[in-house]
Amino acid sequence: MRDDSSPSSPATPRTRIPAGAPADSPYALQLERGFPGLRFEPLLEEEFRQVFQAESRPQIRRNLWIALVIVIGFSAMTHLVLEPVVNLLMNKIRLVMFAPILALGLVLVRSGLYQRYYPIVCQVSAPIFGAGVAVLSVIAAGHGVNLISTVVIMTIFIYFMLGMLFYAALASASLVTVSYLFAAVIARLDPAVIVVDVGVLLSANVIGAIVCYTLERTNRTNFLEEQLLIETASRDGLTGIHNRRYFDDHMDRIWLQAIRDQLPVALLLVDIDHFKAYNDFCGHQAGDECLRRVARSLTRSARRPLDVTARYGGEEFAIVLYDAGREHVEEVAQRIQANIQSLAIDHPASPQGARLTVSIGAACVQPVAGRSHFGFIQLADEALYAAKERGRNCVVIMDKEYEQLSTGSFRKKPSDRRSAG
Ligand SMILES: Nc1nc2c(ncn2[C@@H]2O[C@H](COP(=O)(O)OP(=O)(O)OP(=O)(O)O)[C@@H](O)[C@H]2O)c(=O)[nH]1
Structure with missing residues (x-):
């Protein structure tokens, strides 16, 4: 995020860059650099x-x-x-x-x-x-x-x-x-x-x-x-990655595109384990810093051009993968866990170990006309719930369950869940 405390910014307002604008935004960089030759990058x-x-x-x-x-x-x-x-x-x-x-x-x-x-x-x-x-x-x-x-x-x-x-x-x-x-x-x-x-x-x-x-x-x-x-309105203020609003819009678009292209899409919901305990033990500021580091790590874990990483809410993140089959989802989920592990964030209050971990619930489906993406998101949520139930720090992927899923009957059929972790 932009640092408004810089001494030169209030005195020299050459451009109208909104407060909270992402500092790495190409639009902000171009505004700052100027374009005397009437040409952008x-x-x-x-x-x-x-x-x-x-x-x-x-x-x-x-x-x-x-x-x-x-x-x-x-x-x-x-x-x-x-x-x-x-x-x-x-x-x-x-x-x-x-x-x-x-x-x-x-x-x-x-x-x-x-x-x-x-x-x-x-x-x-x-x-x-x-x-x-x-x-x-x-x-x-x-x-x-x-x-x-x-x-x-x-x-x-x-x-x-x-x-x-x-x-x-x-x-x-x-x-x-x-x-x-x-x-x-x-x-x-x-x-x-x-x-x-x-x-x-x-x-x-x-x-x-x-x-x-x-x-x-x-x-x-x-x-x-x-x-x-x-762009500023579509970014999360704390972590700088996309926010929930962007995620919702992106999901609308990508779902339709996947129907047109007849390609599979995947959604990974990543939730930090025992984050309340982390906050309570280490303090809210440390919690914020932890969220930032996890967010950066997640964006590094899914880097294909159409991959989108967003803060879904609180300590939960969403990663949307386009044209992603089950195998690719497993690969990305494993990469996420390995990257989080390599962050080596101490979690002294965790009942599971000394380091911060995440649970991942993923849905992997082939969108069809006539079905909305709400069931798809619900499936990923079900998978995350199953991962938490399994003891956290693991991955649950659901795909075939999409056939039987009836939107609204949330968490009614635990026997349908299949673990991949
Ligand atoms: N520091 C910080 N904490 C947040 C933020 N948003 C949500 N939280 C905290 O995240 C915690 C989420 O707690 P829970 O929903 O109980 O989940 P949990 O403790 O991670 O437990 P499990 O998910 O079941 O492993 C709450 O204590 C929230 O206050 C934030 O922006 N900053």
Whole structure:
């Protein structure tokens, strides 16, 4: 946990890290380190981009419709002010360049491919669309109509309306300015007009880039702070491992995932033996330290990517293992006991020996649709109760009993219990 007593923290509140936030949280570390280049460390960057993109989706969809209305509006306007032959040429460009890009954007933003492909498609198509706008503006300028405002609108659109991150927007909008310059020189527009127009576009780029950078910084800070708050709320204040709330949410998710993937899940409930006696003899502070050490040891015992260790309540811990058969559960349970033993915590008040021990009850099942995880948790609890009944410092694993288990008939059938320890 974060040490708020550090002398520099109250005087220099550079970041808004909540009290009690886990010090090892990647969000807290990134907030402390800062991100002047608008880039997080790789895993966080990936997460931020996904969240940002998902959150921008409704606005992007709305903005693409707005783009369509603007394109139609300007077509109507040029239809009124330009000769038909010039307008026909412009309409061809609109049809070939704008219509497919807008249609692609609108389809993509609605489809399941959005999350994966939108940034790439946008990065490629935004400058092409912008170049089209620049070419139209140059054609119109050749016929005495100044449409540089459309290129400015396009520049602003790229910075703020397409859900692009700063560097992508900067590159795309700069390409639009370069396209305009290129088209204007080829079309031999009046140099004075070119200079003024490019000046206008560069100003739009500077303003757009500054505001876009500031917005992205704010977005990134908000993201880190929100994730940190969520993480803080899901950690146990004493031990720093996941808390009961996180365990409940995780169990909901993993149960459904296991049904979909048709894979077994296991739950190990680990309870410290005679902890009341330990507390009474050694004091509550020593009890707290003991809980911390046991929690650290448990997280070291189950380290596969989807393994979750949580404080289930008091001196009881829960470990959820995904895709774990009985053999793996036995292996993890033995590792837990060996690791606890190697902690060598003195327990002078234990009726069983001089060292602290744990009892483990485990359930190992293949989740099926139509059955909730409550029975699964009950089975692990039954197994833990059986381990305590067997004299503690042992492991009881239940799996087949799941078939006969009826939720609510807790501890009614001790004869059904099978020991593995
Ligand atoms: N120090 C400390 N003690 C806690 C905490 N939470 C629960 N406890 C203590 O854990 C003890 C649990 O006692 P019991 O439920 O009787 O279990 P036990 O003594 O371990 O007995 P068995 O589980 O049957 O072996 C109680 O004395 C609680 O006060 C905590 O956060 N800190």
